[in-house]
Amino acid sequence: MSRIEDVALAAGVSTATVSRALRGLPKVSAETRQRVLDAAAEARYIASPTASSLASGKTGVVAVVVPYVTRWYFAHLIAGASQMLREHGYHVLLVDVGDEGPGREMLLDSRLFFKRVDAALVLSLRMHPQEREMLGRLGFPVVSVGVPSAGWSCVRIDDVGAIRLATEHLIGLGHERIAFVGGKPLPATDFTTPGDRETGFRAAMADAGLPVRDWQVANAAWTPAGxxxxxxxxxxxxxxxxxxxxxxxxxxxxxxxxAREPGHRRAR
Amino acid sequence: MSRIEDVALAAGVSTATVSRALRGLPKVSAETRQRVLDAAAEARYIASPTASSLASGKTGVVAVVVPYVTRWYFAHLIAGASQMLREHGYHVLLVDVGDEGPGREMLLDSRLFFKRVDAALVLSLRMHPQEREMLGRLGFPVVSVGVPSAGWSCVRIDDVGAIRLATEHLIGLGHERIAFVGGKPLPATDFTTPGDRETGFRAAMADAGLPVRDWQVANAAWTPAGxxxxxxxxxxxxxxxxxxxxxxxxxxxxxxxxAREPGHRRAR
DNA sequence: CTGAAAGCGCTTACAG
DNA sequence: CTGAAAGCGCTTACAG
Structure with missing residues (x-):
C-alpha cells in the first residue's frame, strides 16, 4: 500500500498538506484539496490507523464491554451500539467478560484498553471497585448502560416507573389479580434493576388498593428458562x-x- | 503513563533491552530481565499498542465479521471466538455487517481492516466477489466458518453427512414417516448449507428405501419463527x-x- | 494557505 | 548478551 509521502509527491505538496486535505481540515485551498484527493484515490491510499493513532492519540475505536454476548438483551445492545458507532466512523472492540458463574471469568485489565480505545461503553456490568478505578485512570470517557456509576454518564430507564406504568395499564383494564414475575439478576450484571422493578409493581398495586399475596410475586432466574x-x-x-x-x-x-404449553384449561 | 524510556532509565539498560526483556525474547540475561521486569512493574508500564504496532506491523487484533450479532448461532460463534482469542492474547474487532434485508446493509470496506488487524474470521457470510478480492489483497490470513471459499481456510461440518446421520438414527429407531424441516438461507449468509442438509436427508431416506412425499419436506425461513x-x-x-x-x-x-402449542392431539 | 521538522513510542536489524 | 540508531507512517505546532 502507498504511504502519505507517495500521495504528497504525486500531488506536489507536503505530507502535512495531504494530511489536512484528506481529513477535511480547513485552511486548504479548494484546488489543492482536489489535487490531493485525486492523487490519493489514484494511489488507493489509506492512512495507516496505527501511525495516525500514535501521532494523534486518537484510535477511532470504542470498547463495548459486556457480561454476555449470547443473551438476547446484550446481543441487541451490541448490535445497536455497533451500528451507531459505525455510522459515526468508529470501530468496535468487543470485550466479552464472559461470566456464567458466580465469579467473573475475566477481570478487566487495563491493557485491554490502554491506548487502544477512545472510549468505553459498559453494558449492565457489575464491576469490582478496582476495575472502576482502573477504567477511570485510563482517562477516556466511559458510559454505562443500565447501571448508574458515580462519575460516569449512564443510559437507563426509570425501572420503578416503567413497571409501575405497565402495572397501572393492567389495573386500568380492570385486572385485580395480577402476578409479577421478577427475579434474581444475572451474576455479573447490575443488581438494582430487579429490585426496582418489583418496587414499581408493588407501588402500583398499593396505590390501587390491591393486595399482593406472596404467590403473586415470583422470584425467578432472569432468563427465558426462569x-x-x-x-x-x-x-x-x-x-x-x-x-x-x-x-x-x-x-x-x-x-x-x-402460556403456550399444552394442558392448561383456559384462564378465567 | 510511563514510556519505555522511563523503564530503561530505571533499570539502567537501553530501550531495546527493555523491549526484549518484556516480550520474553531470548538473549537477555536472567538478571537483566529481572531488573527490567521490576522496573516495569514499579512504573506500572504498559507498552503503547499503537506504537508497537507501528514498529512491528502486528496489531494483536483479529476481526470477527458477522452477518448478524443477535441471532443465536452467531452470538454463540462470537462468544466462542472471543473467548479463544482472548486466551491467546488477541483482541476482537467486531464487524457487524448487519443484514436484515435482501441487500446487505454494509459493504465490507478495506479501511475497516487495513493495518488494524492481523487476521479476520468470517462467519457464514456470503461475500461479493470484490469483497473477497479486497480481503485477499489486504495480505492477512482469513478463515471462514461455514462457507468454503477458495484460497481461505474454512471450518465447517459435513452438512450432508450430519443430516444423513441424524436421519439414519431415526430410521434405526424404526421411524419411517420422517419429515424434514429445511429452508431458505438468511439473506447475507452462506447458501450451500440448506441445500446440502436436505440432500443428506433425502440420501438417508433413499438408502433405507423410504419414500419422501412433498409434504414431508418443509421449506421454511431459517429462523425459530420459520x-x-x-x-x-x-x-x-x-x-x-x-x-x-x-x-x-x-x-x-x-x-x-x-410441539408445545396447545390444541394438538397426541401424535401416534 | 503551505511546508520543514519534531515527535508520537515502540521494534528491529546491525554491530559489537 | 546489549546498545545506538534507523525506521514504522502519520499529525501537529510553529513559521512564514
Missing part, C-alpha cells in the same frame, strides 16, 4: 392471575412459552 | 410424521415450540 418455570407455576394454581407483569423481556419470553 | 410455522403445519396434518429432522438449531427451537 420465566418459563415461574409461568408454569402460576398456571398450575387453582386460582390463576388474570394478568402477569414480567420484569424483563427475556423472562417474558419464558412466561409466554409457559 | 421452524414454528413449519412445525405447526406438520402438526395440523391428519397423518403426522412420527419424527422430524430439522436442518438447524434455530429452526429446531421453533419446531419444539410448535
Amino acid at each position: 420465566g418459563l418455570e415461574a409461568g408454569l407455576s402460576l398456571l398450575r394454581r387453582r386460582q390463576r392471575p388474570t394478568a402477569v407483569v414480567v420484569a424483563s423481556d427475556e423472562m417474558a419470553i419464558g412466561v409466554l412459552s409457559a | 421452524g414454528l410455522e413449519a412445525g405447526l403445519s406438520l402438526l395440523r396434518r391428519r397423518q403426522r410424521p412420527t419424527a422430524v429432522v430439522v436442518a438447524s438449531d434455530e429452526m429446531a427451537i421453533g419446531v419444539l415450540s410448535a
Whole structure:
C-alpha cells in the first residue's frame, strides 16, 4: 500500500498538506484539496490507523464491554451500539467478560484498553471497585448502560416507573389479580434493576388498593428458562392471575412459552 | 503513563533491552530481565499498542465479521471466538455487517481492516466477489466458518453427512414417516448449507428405501419463527410424521415450540 | 494557505 | 548478551 509521502509527491505538496486535505481540515485551498484527493484515490491510499493513532492519540475505536454476548438483551445492545458507532466512523472492540458463574471469568485489565480505545461503553456490568478505578485512570470517557456509576454518564430507564406504568395499564383494564414475575439478576450484571422493578409493581398495586399475596410475586432466574418455570407455576394454581407483569423481556419470553404449553384449561 | 524510556532509565539498560526483556525474547540475561521486569512493574508500564504496532506491523487484533450479532448461532460463534482469542492474547474487532434485508446493509470496506488487524474470521457470510478480492489483497490470513471459499481456510461440518446421520438414527429407531424441516438461507449468509442438509436427508431416506412425499419436506425461513410455522403445519396434518429432522438449531427451537402449542392431539 | 521538522513510542536489524 | 540508531507512517505546532 502507498504511504502519505507517495500521495504528497504525486500531488506536489507536503505530507502535512495531504494530511489536512484528506481529513477535511480547513485552511486548504479548494484546488489543492482536489489535487490531493485525486492523487490519493489514484494511489488507493489509506492512512495507516496505527501511525495516525500514535501521532494523534486518537484510535477511532470504542470498547463495548459486556457480561454476555449470547443473551438476547446484550446481543441487541451490541448490535445497536455497533451500528451507531459505525455510522459515526468508529470501530468496535468487543470485550466479552464472559461470566456464567458466580465469579467473573475475566477481570478487566487495563491493557485491554490502554491506548487502544477512545472510549468505553459498559453494558449492565457489575464491576469490582478496582476495575472502576482502573477504567477511570485510563482517562477516556466511559458510559454505562443500565447501571448508574458515580462519575460516569449512564443510559437507563426509570425501572420503578416503567413497571409501575405497565402495572397501572393492567389495573386500568380492570385486572385485580395480577402476578409479577421478577427475579434474581444475572451474576455479573447490575443488581438494582430487579429490585426496582418489583418496587414499581408493588407501588402500583398499593396505590390501587390491591393486595399482593406472596404467590403473586415470583422470584425467578432472569432468563427465558426462569420465566418459563415461574409461568408454569402460576398456571398450575387453582386460582390463576388474570394478568402477569414480567420484569424483563427475556423472562417474558419464558412466561409466554409457559402460556403456550399444552394442558392448561383456559384462564378465567 | 510511563514510556519505555522511563523503564530503561530505571533499570539502567537501553530501550531495546527493555523491549526484549518484556516480550520474553531470548538473549537477555536472567538478571537483566529481572531488573527490567521490576522496573516495569514499579512504573506500572504498559507498552503503547499503537506504537508497537507501528514498529512491528502486528496489531494483536483479529476481526470477527458477522452477518448478524443477535441471532443465536452467531452470538454463540462470537462468544466462542472471543473467548479463544482472548486466551491467546488477541483482541476482537467486531464487524457487524448487519443484514436484515435482501441487500446487505454494509459493504465490507478495506479501511475497516487495513493495518488494524492481523487476521479476520468470517462467519457464514456470503461475500461479493470484490469483497473477497479486497480481503485477499489486504495480505492477512482469513478463515471462514461455514462457507468454503477458495484460497481461505474454512471450518465447517459435513452438512450432508450430519443430516444423513441424524436421519439414519431415526430410521434405526424404526421411524419411517420422517419429515424434514429445511429452508431458505438468511439473506447475507452462506447458501450451500440448506441445500446440502436436505440432500443428506433425502440420501438417508433413499438408502433405507423410504419414500419422501412433498409434504414431508418443509421449506421454511431459517429462523425459530420459520421452524414454528413449519412445525405447526406438520402438526395440523391428519397423518403426522412420527419424527422430524430439522436442518438447524434455530429452526429446531421453533419446531419444539410448535410441539408445545396447545390444541394438538397426541401424535401416534 | 503551505511546508520543514519534531515527535508520537515502540521494534528491529546491525554491530559489537 | 546489549546498545545506538534507523525506521514504522502519520499529525501537529510553529513559521512564514
